[in-house]
Amino acid sequence: MHDLKIKRVYEPYDERDGYRILIDRLWPRGISKEKAHLNEWNKDVTPSPALRKWFSHDPKLFAGFKQAYEMELKDNIHVIWFIEHIETLLKEENVTLLYGAKSPTCNHAIILKEWIETHRGVENESSRNNDGRAS
Template sequence: MLQIKRIYEAAADTDGYRILVDRLWPRGISKEQAQVDEWAKEIAPSNELRKWFHHDPAEFAEFKTRYLHELQEKKELLAAIKKRAQHQRVTLLYGAKDETNNQAQVLLELLKK
């Protein structure tokens, strides 16, 4: 029971437990609007990787490879999300405009394996 959603979309009852997976707080949205249950910035791409990628779709394949490499050191965090998703719906929130080429997509794919 995992899904992703852009944080700028309105929160819904069907979201379940909402986890922000961005390293930086999204611009222009208050904590009240966001209705985030957890901010897992530790699982987000490193600052170096985030700045390198800069949401360039042409670099997404390389970004994904590098991000998956970083996530190998975050097994406990990934396991906690998987465990929660066994008992309730979990929505991974992201701020990127690109709904296809972002870290939440990579996380969702990895967690569903």
């Protein structure tokens, strides 16, 4: 199994990043698609616009932001697929979640990575039929 990492999209590309996924709702300012070296841009697992606006990357609000974003992840139908997608990719290579925020310690990528690591391999019963098949 390979590593799941997070990295600021403005940091230089490194081949050890493996499969690179931008996990921001908005395209990061001042960076070209070529320089970003993306394999994928996933907006479906990012914080809602209202939550992002409320948080505004204020470190004093991070605990509340984390709690609210985790609630959004819990209720987000795209998260199950995304976790399964990450698990599949990690069998072949590293996966790097890219974010545009300035702070390496106060951003949604930290929360999403932790969420993925906590929920990997956990079968979500609500997405299964009674016979165990995916619905």
